[in-house]
Amino acid sequence: MAPTIKEIAARAHVSIATVSRVINKDPRVTKETRAHILNIAEKLEYRPNILARNFAQKKSNLIGLILPEISDEYFTEVIKGVDEIAFSQNLYTVVASSHKYKSLKDEVVTFIRNGLLSGLILLVSYLDDELSSILSKSHLPVVIINSNSKNKKFDRIGIDDYYGSFSMTTHLIKKKHYDFLSHITGPLDNDDAGLRKDGFIDACKKYGVKYVIEKGDFSQEGGFNACKKLMNLKSRPQVIFAANDMMAIGCYDYLKQNKLEIPSDIGVVGFDDIFVSQYLNPPLTTVHVNIEEVGKRAAELLLNKIQGSNNIPVSVVHIPTELILRESC
Amino acid sequence: MAPTIKEIAARAHVSIATVSRVINKDPRVTKETRAHILNIAEKLEYRPNILARNFAQKKSNLIGLILPEISDEYFTEVIKGVDEIAFSQNLYTVVASSHKYKSLKDEVVTFIRNGLLSGLILLVSYLDDELSSILSKSHLPVVIINSNSKNKKFDRIGIDDYYGSFSMTTHLIKKKHYDFLSHITGPLDNDDAGLRKDGFIDACKKYGVKYVIEKGDFSQEGGFNACKKLMNLKSRPQVIFAANDMMAIGCYDYLKQNKLEIPSDIGVVGFDDIFVSQYLNPPLTTVHVNIEEVGKRAAELLLNKIQGSNNIPVSVVHIPTELILRESC
């Protein structure tokens, strides 16, 4: 049997309270008794029972990370970032991705109600009122990864989608001298997609160039289909700005199938800078997002909330983006 | 305050034991009392306190998934597979990747000793005796993801590296008629790397073709450097079989820099079939491995151990591989 504080206490001829204090680095113990107890604990290879501790303290050493279905790469980077920060503070990360048989909302509710977690990081494409109210009612520290600035109730970490998209579009117009652009959007209810679209449109309007918008869904297939529609227009745009790289890849697929050359026949650019983008033929010009940083900052924010007093003001972090110029436009 | 079984019991005029039985679907309760209790529980929005339950039962609803540093894509796929199966059984997945300040061994020990987890899935490139004995001493259900068949003590799930490599090499020799091949290995202490190397060598020997081995490390840079050495040989091999796709990408980088054409100047093939491989120029011929399946099977094996009696014989699952023929050789 694994030793308990009771056993340590018996062998050290002290009370369990004192042992507990030593284990928890409570200063109100003399050096001598501390050393003595530590010595015995060491000998017995004592390790606190986390389950008991969590129960007694009514809090766990676990934080939850809930991810909706999302592109694989994004997924990994966020997990890595969160885990790195959490682990360094002796917290463990419980991941859950959305599953067919359970909605995101149910999953969140389950996690909140069962009291397993001490904090929650939630990656959502869109935060509706119901979810928002569920979250505020639970008094669990929560950090949202979402780029919509309307959301003011929670600590939030977002991507600078608007600016990234605006810069890319400006680059296309001012540096590449395109004057008829197109944009393939992400899903309409996705906040990142919305901001990217807005940035594109605003830049086009600012410089008075012609543009066309095609609806996509962030998937490779969606990009393929949108590209097809765009190429079948009576007057074709000169360049396609896909709202993410996966859709840009879909465009590459369609264009290759139809023997259209990038960038001579048409330019293609993306957003995200996923790993594959640099290896495409031609390498994809895109907007880089440091996703691991998103995860790290989210975890940091959460730890502040968990450890700090609970009247810290809501904070918002924006992860900057960066234009990556390659050869696809 | 969240309601407890005590409160439910009081309102229902029954004992807490009866409430507990109802919550745990113990059949020894009459329909009527069951309905009555359920009704009250519902009204109070009762949710069992998992922390208390875990503590009382001395087991948690958590399984651990420990991953060493590894290529991102591999990482994600395994997590997805494990989580999908675990979640369907109401178990949560705690992920931990190796960290600078903590060795894999320390991490495993921490997890085992603190009693947080009910089971552990361990992805290791090489299982040494020390780790092995730590694992057997803990009576925690463990499943290892590792391809070395010498390991007979644990449930294990491995990749059919040897066969995949042997097939690929055979294809290179018999179908593509190369008669001077080269292989860039992974790290020497990695079991998958070892098996891939063995498969390569055995096939070369079987057909009596000339070959050369260069040491790599599974990284893109390692592939680049190994490729360079190979290309500087007085007599150059006709094809490079990199032990994974990342190194094949490193080869692509080197060859492109040196204006060498694939496959006309030299063929390149890989192993893993990561996402990017199909988009390389030219698309990479490689050996496909279904990593998500690895994760799923690992989770299934673990759940069997956790739920089943503990005298289930050790089982070993091999995930098959598949040749993916594209245009790089």
Next chain:
DNA sequence: CTGTTAGCGCTTTCAG
């Protein structure tokens, strides 16, 4: 079928 009771291992007042 239902109730009583004794903990699980640890934290945390409250005394001393």
Next chain:
DNA sequence: CTGAAAGCGCTAACAG
């Protein structure tokens, strides 16, 4: 500075 004791919410014998 240290000890005694209560109790976190639930499970699991054991009685009845």
